[in-house]
Amino acid sequence: MLSITPLLAAAATFTLGALLGAAGAEAQTLKTVQDRGTLVCGVSQGLAGFSIKDDKGTWSGFDVDFCRALAAAIFNDPSKVQFVPLSASERFDALKNKQIDVLSRNSTWTMGRENDSSLVFTGVTYYDGQAFLVPKSRNLTSALELDGSKVCIQKGTTSEPNAADFFETNHINYELVEGDTVADVVANYLAGKCNTLSTDESQLFALRSQFPKPGDHMILPDVISKEPLSPVVRQDDMQWFNIVKWVNFALLNAEELGVGSKTIDDALKSQKPAVKRLVGAEGDFGKPLGLTNAWAANAIRAEGNYGEIFDRNVGAHSKLGIPRGLNELWDNGGIQYAPPIR
């Protein structure tokens, strides 16, 4: 017993410190991360393309790579991340309780979640939204042609009212076929109990990749709801908020400027002012964040730019094969747009 006492005392001190930190006007998340030597990143319990652990225990995915880029910006080492899988119901509490430094877990940015007053979303990394999957044999090109469809949707999700709104607005008759779980919904669809399946677009692509014949089904390009996914941090630390936010912006700006994992060394020699500022060859943009001026260059070298991260995890050259769509850069057909570094 006696031997445990110091440990308990240490634990108590730690808890007290955490509480004091939370109560303070400016928490020191960056310092905590640097002292610890690793970033602690909250992710999903397993969602193909976004955050999933393989049988060797290695995490991969779009949300995972964002945390690796963040670690590279801080430590110049993308491996200094510890991933904490979290369920949907425990994810925000884990952040509030300081169990994690950042939540990078396919979470939709809504006003209600920020009104909570202790959390803040850092910027949209992925524009998701509800869409429709249909057999290719139906020869459809638009959700407006779904009149008379039987639509499989998971019971109790926001997908139900979203679809109802869309169909009503567009005077489309449909029959709802509910399933209790995602697995039920897929089974119903594949058994022909419905001829349309609706949920968020990213999930439709993930589900389709598991179908016996993925090529026989298509996802219509219409997106009928807004599900902007963003990392989340606590509201009590502006410096940390800015670091997470600007790592995302740096990855987007890198793609726009043609700077990627394969071109980063050429970029260091670039004469273009915007490129020089991004890679730290000009100006002083990393130090005010508490990082080095090579923060963005280190993140890009480690994980690639936004387009590379998208492509390998969820995009055209991944198993999911999700078109860039809304997530294409603003000057190339999409709406992804980052403020400039200057």
Next chain:
Amino acid sequence: MTVGVGLFLRAAVAGAIAAAAFVLPGVFASAQQIDMNVVDQPGYVPSPDEEQLSGVYEKQEVFFRSSEQPGTIMIDTSQRFLYLVQPNNRALRYGIGVGRDGFQWSGLQKITRKQEWPDWRPPPEMIERQPYLPRFMAGGPGNPMGARALYLGQTIYRIHGTNQPQTIGHAVSSGCFRLVDDDIIDLYGRVPVGTKVIIKQAVAL
């Protein structure tokens, strides 16, 4: 004068890359960055199975926000896609093969001529690299120009078909843009002479 398609090099390497591409998505991503070294195969007629693209390079309608008018063609060479802009934030997207490094170019052009089953006349630079190529080949199945050609401005470049469907998604041609024959026939039927064509390259550092 007509610039045709691939460049003379090691077909075995190309075969290995293409084979890997169908097995591992991860390998595909890196293979895409590699120039595909492939010889022209005048006279070769691909099977219907070979002509059938799957996955990302299959023709599909996608979300596409643009300030360009519907009917405009936009070519994204780094992603190997050709977009035909549609109304309501849509585009028809086709998979393409594009020019190798050093043959890449960008800019604004108009379609100045349309040709069914174009003839093939490899230009002198291609003959120099591939001396065994025919000096002329009449249009038809097996012609490297494929089933249709859309002429770009006064340049020697074309958007055309191909008799080598496996090259879609790669950088192979001498600056032209190639589609599988079904796709070029489809596109040909949708765009008139005078269509605006915007060609985008990766940003220079």
